[in-house]
Amino acid sequence: MRERAQRRRRRRPAAASLILAAAAASGVLAACSGPASDELVWYINPDTGGQAAIAKRCSTDEYTIKVQELPQAADQQRIQLARRLAAGDPAIDLMSLDPPFTAEFADAGYLADLPEDLVTKLRAQSLKGSVTAATWNGKLVVAPFWTNTQILWYRKSFAKKAGLNMTKPVTWDQIIQAADKNGGRVGVQANKYEGYAIWINALIAGAGGTLLTNAEKGADATITIDSPAGKAAAKVIQTLAHSKAAQPDLSVSQEGQVLAPFQSDRGAFQVNWTFVYGTYAGSPTAKDLGWAMYPRTEADKPARPPLGGIGIGVNSHSEKVGKAMKAVACITSPENQGIYASTDGNMPASAEGYKQPELTKKYPADLLALFQESVNAAAPRPATPYWSDVSSAIQSSWHPPSAVNEGTPAKSQKFIEDVLQGRRLL
Amino acid sequence: MKGKMGIQHWLGFAVILVWCLLPVVWIISLSFKSEAETTSGSPQFLPKEPTLDNYREILKDSDFTHALINSFGISLIATFLSVVLATLAAYAIARLDFRGKKLVLSLALAIAMFPVVSLVGPLFDMWRTVHLFNTWPGLIIPYMSFTLPLAIWTLAAFFREIPWEMEQAAQVDGATSWQAFRKVIVPLAAPGVFTAAILTFFFAWNEFVLAISLTSTTDARTVPAQMSFFVGPDPFNPPYSQLATASVIVTIPVIVIVLLFQRRIVAGLTSGAVKG
Amino acid sequence: MSTDAAAADAVRTADSPAKRPHKSDRAVAENRLGMKLVAPAVILMLLVTAWPMLQALYLSLFRYRLTQPDDREAVGLQNYLTVLGDSLFWKDLWNTVLIMIVTVAVELVIGFAFAMVMHRIVFGRGVMRTSILIPYGIITVVSAFAWQFAFSLNNGFVNAWFSWLPWIDSDTNWFGDHWHSMFAIMASEIWKTTPFMSLLLLAGLAQVSEDMIEAAKVDGATWWQRLWKVILPNMRSAIMVAVLFRALDAFRIFDNIYVMTRGAQDTESMSFLTYRQVIEQFQLGMGSALSVLLFLMVLILATLIVKLFRVNLAQARGEG
Numbered sequence A: 001m002r003e004r005a006q007r008r009r010r011r012r013p014a015a016a017s018l019i020l021a022a023a024a025a026s027g028v029l030a031a032c033s034g035p036a037s038d039e040l041v042w043y044i045n046p047d048t049g050g051q052a053a054i055a056k057r058c059s060t061d062e063y064t065i066k067v068q069e070l071p072q073a074a075d076q077q078r079i080q081l082a083r084r085l086a087a088g089d090p091a092i093d094l095m096s097l098d099p100p101f102t103a104e105f106a107d108a109g110y111l112a113d114l115p116e117d118l119v120t121k122l123r124a125q126s127l128k129g130s131v132t133a134a135t136w137n138g139k140l141v142v143a144p145f146w147t148n149t150q151i152l153w154y155r156k157s158f159a160k161k162a163g164l165n166m167t168k169p170v171t172w173d174q175i176i177q178a179a180d181k182n183g184g185r186v187g188v189q190a191n192k193y194e195g196y197a198i199w200i201n202a203l204i205a206g207a208g209g210t211l212l213t214n215a216e217k218g219a220d221a222t223i224t225i226d227s228p229a230g231k232a233a234a235k236v237i238q239t240l241a242h243s244k245a246a247q248p249d250l251s252v253s254q255e256g257q258v259l260a261p262f263q264s265d266r267g268a269f270q271v272n273w274t275f276v277y278g279t280y281a282g283s284p285t286a287k288d289l290g291w292a293m294y295p296r297t298e299a300d301k302p303a304r305p306p307l308g309g310i311g312i313g314v315n316s317h318s319e320k321v322g323k324a325m326k327a328v329a330c331i332t333s334p335e336n337q338g339i340y341a342s343t344d345g346n347m348p349a350s351a352e353g354y355k356q357p358e359l360t361k362k363y364p365a366d367l368l369a370l371f372q373e374s375v376n377a378a379a380p381r382p383a384t385p386y387w388s389d390v391s392s393a394i395q396s397s398w399h400p401p402s403a404v405n406e407g408t409p410a411k412s413q414k415f416i417e418d419v420l421q422g423r424r425l426l
Numbered sequence B: 001m002k003g004k005m006g007i008q009h010w011l012g013f014a015v016i017l018v019w020c021l022l023p024v025v026w027i028i029s030l031s032f033k034s035e036a037e038t039t040s041g042s043p044q045f046l047p048k049e050p051t052l053d054n055y056r057e058i059l060k061d062s063d064f065t066h067a068l069i070n071s072f073g074i075s076l077i078a079t080f081l082s083v084v085l086a087t088l089a090a091y092a093i094a095r096l097d098f099r100g101k102k103l104v105l106s107l108a109l110a111i112a113m114f115p116v117v118s119l120v121g122p123l124f125d126m127w128r129t130v131h132l133f134n135t136w137p138g139l140i141i142p143y144m145s146f147t148l149p150l151a152i153w154t155l156a157a158f159f160r161e162i163p164w165e166m167e168q169a170a171q172v173d174g175a176t177s178w179q180a181f182r183k184v185i186v187p188l189a190a191p192g193v194f195t196a197a198i199l200t201f202f203f204a205w206n207e208f209v210l211a212i213s214l215t216s217t218t219d220a221r222t223v224p225a226q227m228s229f230f231v232g233p234d235p236f237n238p239p240y241s242q243l244a245t246a247s248v249i250v251t252i253p254v255i256v257i258v259l260l261f262q263r264r265i266v267a268g269l270t271s272g273a274v275k276g
Numbered sequence C: 001m002s003t004d005a006a007a008a009d010a011v012r013t014a015d016s017p018a019k020r021p022h023k024s025d026r027a028v029a030e031n032r033l034g035m036k037l038v039a040p041a042v043i044l045m046l047l048v049t050a051w052p053m054l055q056a057l058y059l060s061l062f063r064y065r066l067t068q069p070d071d072r073e074a075v076g077l078q079n080y081l082t083v084l085g086d087s088l089f090w091k092d093l094w095n096t097v098l099i100m101i102v103t104v105a106v107e108l109v110i111g112f113a114f115a116m117v118m119h120r121i122v123f124g125r126g127v128m129r130t131s132i133l134i135p136y137g138i139i140t141v142v143s144a145f146a147w148q149f150a151f152s153l154n155n156g157f158v159n160a161w162f163s164w165l166p167w168i169d170s171d172t173n174w175f176g177d178h179w180h181s182m183f184a185i186m187a188s189e190i191w192k193t194t195p196f197m198s199l200l201l202l203a204g205l206a207q208v209s210e211d212m213i214e215a216a217k218v219d220g221a222t223w224w225q226r227l228w229k230v231i232l233p234n235m236r237s238a239i240m241v242a243v244l245f246r247a248l249d250a251f252r253i254f255d256n257i258y259v260m261t262r263g264a265q266d267t268e269s270m271s272f273l274t275y276r277q278v279i280e281q282f283q284l285g286m287g288s289a290l291s292v293l294l295f296l297m298v299l300i301l302a303t304l305i306v307k308l309f310r311v312n313l314a315q316a317r318g319e320g
Helices: A002-009 A014-030 A050-058 A074-086 A099-107 A116-125 A128-133 A156-162 A172-181 A194-206 A215-220 A228-241 A259-263 A276-280 A284-288 A321-331 A334-344 A357-362 A365-377 A387-398 A408-420 B007-031 B035-039 B053-060 B062-095 B101-112 B117-129 B136-161 B165-172 B177-206 B209-213 B223-228 B240-269 C003-019 C025-048 C050-059 C078-084 C087-120 C125-137 C140-151 C158-162 C178-205 C210-218 C223-234 C236-251 C255-260 C270-280 C284-309
Strands: A039-044 A064-069 A094-097 A143-149 A151-155 A185-187 A267-272 A289-292 A307-314 C062-065 C068-074
Touching: A039 A050, A039 A321, A050 A064, A050 A321, A050 A334, A074 A099, A074 A387, A074 C270, A094 A099, A094 A321, A099 A307, A099 A387, A116 A143, A116 A321, A128 A143, A128 A307, A128 A365, A143 A321, A143 A334, A143 A365, A151 A156, A151 A365, A156 A172, A156 A267, A156 A289, A172 A185, A172 A228, A172 A267, A185 A259, A194 A228, A194 A387, A228 A408, A259 A267, A259 A276, A259 A284, A276 A289, A284 A289, A289 A365, A307 A321, A334 A357, A357 A365, A387 A408, B007 B240, B007 C087, B007 C125, B007 C140, B007 C178, B035 B240, B053 B062, B053 B240, B062 B101, B062 B136, B062 B177, B062 B223, B062 B240, B062 C025, B101 B136, B101 C025, B117 B136, B117 B209, B117 C050, B117 C270, B117 C284, B136 B177, B136 B209, B136 C025, B165 B177, B177 B240, B209 B223, B209 C270, B223 B240, B223 C140, B223 C255, B240 C125, B240 C140, B240 C178, C025 C050, C050 C284, C062 C078, C062 C284, C078 C284, C087 C125, C087 C178, C087 C236, C087 C270, C125 C178, C140 C158, C140 C178, C140 C255, C178 C236, C178 C255, C210 C223, C223 C236, C236 C284, C255 C270, C270 C284
Parallel strands: A039 A064, A039 A094, A185 A267
Antiparallel strands: A094 A307, A143 A307, A151 A267, A151 A289, C062 C068
16 A cells, blocks of 8 residues: 555646646637627538538628537437527527428417518418418418428339330339339338338328328327228338338438449339439449339328428527518529529429529429329328327337338327327337 | 465456457547448448548537537536535535434435436426526536535545544644644545546546537537537548547547546546545 | 455445544544535536436426427326337347347356456557557547448448358348347447446456466366356456446447437337427426336436346446
């Protein structure tokens, strides 16, 4: 023990004071200043820089718009925002909101009313699907900024090899069979996340069904997933998961994970958002890239593609609602929508936006027409303040895809009902 | 037994090194892969064409550099304050007789075992009401509470070994009590305080549950939390190589501390049970 | 100085007030000073633990959702009944216990092997100590990412390096099913915490007297017998302290799961379940009930381990 004490004595105490000094110095950094009165803070979903550029363009002498980036996953964006909005935090002015959570935010009173003239203008300019996605209880609660949709992307060479006529609507069965027989793969989003719920919703809508009705009753909404349409959706997932057309990482695949395999020798089909075209631009795949309407769940019913995008909402606790509304009008102008689409690959929420020269120069006309057709045919996720519960409940009863079978819709229906009534843990 | 090093010990030596360092080397290697390489799939261990792009990119990313500042600031302040309070408490425990001493030690132990997750709900609610949500103090306060037990126990163990009689001896030799404290006790206690500081810093630097629950922007978000929200230039693809780069950067302080103070850390961890 | 001595020391100082006769002014002053010195630390520790825990207890009696504050209603013990009657709760509890048992057992074996090597090794001690401290000091989130990438299908080396094993091929999706995911999570946990285990065991090993081992050797005991009859029994307290701390730590596993699977493939732990209810679903009522249950479980677990192994709490130190 004596020996240890001596050894310790040799240590320099100087190092300790170094830490203390550093602690004291960093204390100064802790003092943070709030946003300046002429600054609007816009919380954006991550993109490749387009929203930051718009923020710069829409800043005026009266105010500058500053962007703050939210996490990547949609459910994480909701969590980050809702926690601060619930706290009545005025440091958020503008928000880029994903459609499924718009209802929840509007219902909780987090969103400031859009002024009458802006609503009129937005209703006039926006695509039908875009308006649906931005509406809660019959009221336009956010300003449609861009509207996303999924289409079927395919390798032309593969479709030819498989002898599939892509000028006619195709069904899920057809593309899975074609890929399975010819060594190709079908890329989908089946990780346990929002994207999987999007796929399931599209499949069910494609079979003429819905996830739920009477959404305005909140937790007492009628769940309708246990239906022939639900079973048809389960059938598609089951077929893909057990065929050779499934990616080996099917159960964790998200939008990004399907991009690389699509470029490989086994690349055949993928359902994915509009950004895909820009991703492959300039790569060898570009020449072989084909596009078509989202696959049908049933041969005799039209496809109901997924709908996504962003609406701009204004925080009801913001101290600058008036300025923020002016900024919203600027951000969502068709011109900015068009520029944003050309830079970031996220398509406009208005027909006028689709006509912007920046966009028409960069994208083939038939693709732009397909995007608009797809948006108008799309089936949005049901607008309910409880969407995050419904979505999570669907994800847990339908994941992993390889475990989906005939009984899944019934099981899932019971589970969603129990969760909404607080009888089950999610 | 010293000097008898068989082949099995050499083998063991090699196994330990590989075990400890392989994942670290892997993450370093990954940080030198280009984004294009990881996007198209890159299962080989070493980068095809090593590049520094990731480091350049990430140091330009203001969200990440903010998080780094937050991490340093919050960890250092929490460490400093926690060690100060712990020093007072540990001195009392090692040197003084007072009622409730055992209770304090048991309380500290109980808190060291506390499931942090069960606090995030009520803490979130409390911090929201008193406006500490998403602020530095909002993290510093809980970090202090959870590092205090560690610091108190470590320091108490160190203080018990200090030959306090020397202080009186110095006073007898004519030193004032302040001189005796400064010249005799401080040099003896400093290594213990320092060790407690390192262990506390590691805890705060590593903490994740509170960091994701009690922050929501780069005003207070620390590196581990920022990494879990990390978005690369391609929003639809996990930025493998950039995450690896961020990992390497936050690991540098750890490696520096370990390189400089390995003996102290081992001594602190094992409560003076290891010789050397 | 040995752990036993430290323990004895701790007991002695803790008990000393009773032993020493003191009614003098000096003793009263000392008592007062002692209390004053520990007060700030104690108050702070209670502020962030005891107070929120009481709040959780209260909130757990309500059905209360952050985004629907108007619908808050008192439901008595309903939340507890719902939780305890739910298969998800038991599934997650089972996962947590499984992770705890497997990781602690594996760490104990590997950590002991490491400790044996470190104990015997003559040179390169500095290098070894440095390398063993790196996993200890590294951020858990970083460890989780490193292993997630290592196991990743398109960007990991595990499949490429180990495809000669019959159950691994280049298409093995480590996050595609329950057991593979659990394996990956445990690998990260074990990698990061084995060093801590081995250092504690090394400390215990240092106390086993070489003379006793030599004596056993002279008596003709095999290496195996020496290990079981001499070395391990003499390290009992070090092993128990290590198990106690690692077990409680493993029971709270969160970071690895959050980063690697986010609970997919049924890999949720108790901590993760609680976190999701409170922070992600804003179910403050239900989440608080889970918080209270989690706290009780840790308490029971700690008591069980202490009772079972008769660990002297005074010697157990405050490692987080």
